Amino acid sequence: MLRVALMSKWHVHAEGYAELLRSFSDAEITCVWDEEPERGREWAKSLNVDFEEDMDKILAREDVDGILVCSPTSMHAEIMKKAAKAGKHIFTEKAMALTKKECEEITAEVKKAGVKFGISHPARTTSSNLYVKSVIDAGLIGKVTLLRIRNGHDGALNNWLPEYWYDESKAGGGAMMDLGCHPMYLASWILGKPVRISSMFSYVTNRTVEDNSVCTIEFENNAVAIVETSLVTYKTPSMVEVYGTEGTIVICDNDIRMTSKKMDEEFKGWVTPAKLPEALPHSLRQWVDGVLYNKPILFDTEAGTKLTELLEAAYIAHKEKREVSFN
Incomplete structure (x- = not known):
């Protein structure tokens, strides 16, 4: 026990x-x-x-x-x-x-x-995201060139998050520090080591921390990730898009579509996988x-450190209005 x-x-x-x-x-x-x-x-x-x-x-x-x-x-x-x-x-x-x-x-x-x-x-335990990683690792979409991940809700817009959620001294930031964690660690898991990052944060509800935010990240493999998160969007679908030299994966909530040059002739065009990997335990x-x-x-601790490294750099990039490089 x-x-x-x-x-x-x-x-x-x-x-x-x-x-x-x-x-x-x-x-x-x-x-x-x-x-x-x-x-x-x-x-x-x-x-x-x-x-x-x-x-x-x-x-x-x-x-x-x-x-x-x-x-x-x-x-x-x-x-x-x-x-x-x-x-x-x-x-x-x-x-x-x-x-x-x-x-x-x-x-x-x-x-x-x-x-x-x-x-x-x-987000790393879900069947859909495990499917994305397995397809990339199998080389079915070739070399990944662009990854876009979006995660959002209307918690700040409709005031269903507690007000202390916007206290930077406690939370460390706003939308990107909280909801943005998920696309951030997914990008790191899928693409590897980051090289540089830039940020664009905005303040729709005029709180002291951002409620609408986008980061762009370049990785060592030359792939670029666009990480989007918001506390001021209505019924935001969970989006994962992976674009490669030989294929593409698009996920909108539970709708998964994929196309690849490497698929057999009868599967040319967009297909939906018949079976997904089993979800991992919570x-x-x-x-x-x-x-x-x-x-x-x-x-x-390694996974946690990688996430914080991205978040810390994202906020430096925002506050100092510059691109931040990783060691």
Whole structure:
């Protein structure tokens, strides 16, 4: 049985993670900590578990094997480094931290302590995105030249996100830092090492952080990714488009179409795959399995660091109005 402490209800997905964790037969929530004690007490009461106001005390508890971090992103590094030093396994909502340097510090403590680490990268578990990666890896569309990924909703436009979501000191940014994480880590997973990035962010609802944003990224293989995200678009379909020298894949929500020069004559034109790869387990399930049964955790400190590297550079590019190169 994996005994887990919930570290903050700040993130909008915190309740969902708690519900999912409670659905596992081999995991249980033993206690709650929150940087806002009153919120934490109410959450702990609703879950019928202990609330602990002192972070050090909760990390010292014998009935805590691991932590689930849904705190403000600005607190991630402090919480996770302390947890690793206390010998606690770590699962975190994205982003891993605000800077690559913080991610490297977390990674060092995780490795030193020998604890398990997992981060939420749900878009990498879906059948459709696994299909995209398998087609590219099989060479069916030749050399990838352009990748476009769009992810958006109207949370800022219709005010269904909490107002603290737009506090840069806690969140680290706006649309790109939150919803943009998904197209960012997908682009890195599909295309590899980034070379340079530029950004165009805008402020439709006039908040202190951006609510509409686009990044363009060049990778070592000369492919270019266009990463789009928004908190001010109505019923935005999830879009993935891959253009290659010998084929194209277009995904709009669950509608998948592909064409390739390498397909047999009877399949010339656009086709829809008859079968997709099986979806992977949820990121949280992977973490529990990794801790309890030593199974692979695909979304680890390396994956988290790669994402933060892209996000950090994207915000530098936006604020300094320049193209940013990667080392």
